[in-house]
Amino acid sequence: MKITIIGGGNMGGAIAIGLGSGTIFAPQDITVIDRNQRNINYIKTYNNGINGVINDYSSLSEADIIVLAVKPWYIQEVLEKHRKAFNPYQIIISIASGISLNQLSEWILSDSAIYRVMPNTAIAIKESMSFVASYGANKENDELILKIFSELGKAELIDEKLFPAVTSLTSCGIAFAFRYIRAAMEGGVEMGLRPDQAKQAIIQTLRGAANLLETNNSHPEVEIDKVTTAGGTTIKGLNEMENAGFTSAVIKGLKASYVK
Ligand SMILES: NC(=O)C1=CN([C@@H]2O[C@H](COP(=O)(O)OP(=O)(O)OC[C@H]3O[C@@H](n4cnc5c(N)ncnc54)[C@H](O)[C@@H]3O)[C@@H](O)[C@H]2O)C=CC1
Numbered sequence: 001m002k003i004t005i006i007g008g009g010n011m012g013g014a015i016a017i018g019l020g021s022g023t024i025f026a027p028q029d030i031t032v033i034d035r036n037q038r039n040i041n042y043i044k045t046y047n048n049g050i051n052g053v054i055n056d057y058s059s060l061s062e063a064d065i066i067v068l069a070v071k072p073w074y075i076q077e078v079l080e081k082h083r084k085a086f087n088p089y090q091i092i093i094s095i096a097s098g099i100s101l102n103q104l105s106e107w108i109l110s111d112s113a114i115y116r117v118m119p120n121t122a123i124a125i126k127e128s129m130s131f132v133a134s135y136g137a138n139k140e141n142d143e144l145i146l147k148i149f150s151e152l153g154k155a156e157l158i159d160e161k162l163f164p165a166v167t168s169l170t171s172c173g174i175a176f177a178f179r180y181i182r183a184a185m186e187g188g189v190e191m192g193l194r195p196d197q198a199k200q201a202i203i204q205t206l207r208g209a210a211n212l213l214e215t216n217n218s219h220p221e222v223e224i225d226k227v228t229t230a231g232g233t234t235i236k237g238l239n240e241m242e243n244a245g246f247t248s249a250v251i252k253g254l255k256a257s258y259v260k
C-alpha cells in the first residue's frame with residue numbers, strides 16, 4: 001500500500017516519521033512532497049528510506065492514500081491543481097484545521113472516500129490522539145484509517161461537528177500541556193532545581209498522573225483528594241493556583257482555540 005503526503009512540515013513530517021517506523025507502510029511506499037528541501041532533509045534524518053521530493057506530484061496517481069498536510073489556506077489551491085491525478089479508489093485525508101468535509105468534497109470532485117483527521121505532533125513518536133470523520137467512505141475504509149492512526153497513538157471516529165472541540169483539546173492541547181511543563185520547570189528552577197532535573201521530574205509526574213487516571217479509571221478530583229492532606233501543603237498550592245485563575249485560564253484558552 002502506498003501513501004503520498006502533500007506538505008512535509010511539522011505535521012506532514014511527523015506523520016511520515018511515525019508511519020516510517022510502523023508496520024503498515026514500508027518506508028519506500030511513503031512519499032512526502034514539499035516545496036522546501038530542508039523539510040525533506042529533516043524527515044530523512046529520521047528515516048532515509050522515505051521518499052522525499054520537491055514539487056514532484058507524480059506519485060499521486062499511484063497512491064492508495066493521499067494526505068493533505070499543507071496550511072488550511074492552501075488546501076483549495078492544491079486540490080484544484082492536482083485533483084486530476086486522483087481516482088475514485090483512493091482515500092483522501094485532510095488534516096487541515098477548519099476545512100470541512102463538504103468543502104473538501106467540492107474541491108476534490110471525485111468519488112474518493114474523504115477523511116478529516118485531527119492528530120497532534122506526538123504522532124511522530126506514535127503517541128498522537130487522532131480524531132477521524134469521514135465522507136463517502138465505507139466500513140472497510142473506516143477500518144483501514146482507524147488501523148493506520150491507531151498504530152500512531154489512539155484514534156477515534158467522531159461526528160464532524162466535534163472537530164473544533166477536539167482540535168482545541170488535543171491538537172492545540174499538546175501545546176497547552178507543554179506550557180504547563182514550562183511553567184512548572186520555571187517554578188522548580190526558582191526553588192533550586194536544575195532545569196533538566198525539573199523537566200525530568202515533571203515529565204515523570206505527568207506520566208504517573210496520566211497512568212493513574214487510566215489504571216484506576218478515576219476522576220481527577222478523586223486522585224487529588226488522595227494527595228491533599230488536611231492542613232497540608234498540597235491544598236495550599238491548589239488554592240493559590242485557583243486564586244490566580246488556573247481552571248478559568250485553561251477553559252478560556254481552550255475556548256479561544258475553539259474555531260468553527
Ligand atoms: N502543527 C500542528 O500541530 C497541527 C497542524 N494541523 C494541520 O496540519 C496542516 C499543516 O500544518 P503544519 O505542518 O503545522 O504547517 P507547516 O507550515 O509546518 O507545513 C506545511 C508544509 O507544506 C509545504 N507546502 C506548502 N504548499 C505546498 C505545496 N503546494 N505542495 C507541497 N508542499 C507544500 C510547506 O513547505 C510546509 O513544509 C495545517 O492544515 C494544520 O491546520 C493539524 C493538527 C495539528
Ligand SMILES: O=C(O)[C@@H]1CCC=N1
Nearest residue numbers: 097167168171172173
Ligand atoms: O494552531 C493551529 O492552527 C494548528 C491546528 C491545530 C494545531 N495547530
